[in-house]
Amino acid sequence: MTKASARNMFIGASVIVWAVLLVLTYLSHVSFPERTHPEKITAQVAYGKKVWERHACIDCHTLFGEGAYYAPELGNVIERRGEEFVRTVLETAAVQGWGTTRKMPRFDLSREDIDALVEFFKWLGEVDTAGWPPNIEG
Numbered sequence: 001m002t003k004a005s006a007r008n009m010f011i012g013a014s015v016i017v018w019a020v021l022l023v024l025t026y027l028s029h030v031s032f033p034e035r036t037h038p039e040k041i042t043a044q045v046a047y048g049k050k051v052w053e054r055h056a057c058i059d060c061h062t063l064f065g066e067g068a069y070y071a072p073e074l075g076n077v078i079e080r081r082g083e084e085f086v087r088t089v090l091e092t093a094a095v096q097g098w099g100t101t102r103k104m105p106r107f108d109l110s111r112e113d114i115d116a117l118v119e120f121f122k123w124l125g126e127v128d129t130a131g132w133p134p135n136i137e138g
């Protein structure tokens with residue numbers, strides 16, 4: 001192979017890879033509204049996210065696989081555990097942990113904060129992540 005053909009091959013392959021990347025990026029972006037339902041982000045959902053951030057829940061938990069791996073993924077926690085269980089965890093703060101040796105701190109969340117967090121989790125649960133992360137129980 002000559003130097004010129006090697007260079008042409010490098011340039012050609014780079015152009016193709018960039019074109020594929022740009023097309024896939026574009027297709028992802030146009031599918032966001034359908035996947036994330038922004039019209040369902042009510043003031044309460046937005047407030048729930050603020051509560052989530054205020055207490056740095058992400059320091060232990062993940063949402064859609066992003067965050068810390070100390071505690072369970074919560075993007076689909078309503079589907080996995082049910083609303084009642086989630087409320088109980090947030091109300092009692094699970095000082096003891098339940099069935100494991102890992103512990104979650106007590107946050108003394110107000111009723112308003114808990115309602116908003118639950119709404120935030122419900123909205124997260126409706127986001128189409130193409131099944132990611134694969135943490136369905138059972």
Ligand code: HEC
Pocket residue numbers: 051052055056057058059060061070071072073074077080081086089090094096097098099100101102103104105107117
């Ligand atoms: C210091 C780490 C830590 C922080 C910060 C933390 N958690 Fe947790 N959380 C845990 C651990 C550990 C568990 C699992 C306990 C167990 O399984 O016994 C848990 C469990 C949960 C569960 C139940 C999940 C399941 O699948 O069973 C919910 C809901 C939850 N946390 C919500 C929150 C929210 C909301 C915040 C922020 C306000 C928060 N956590 C902050 C450690 C933490």
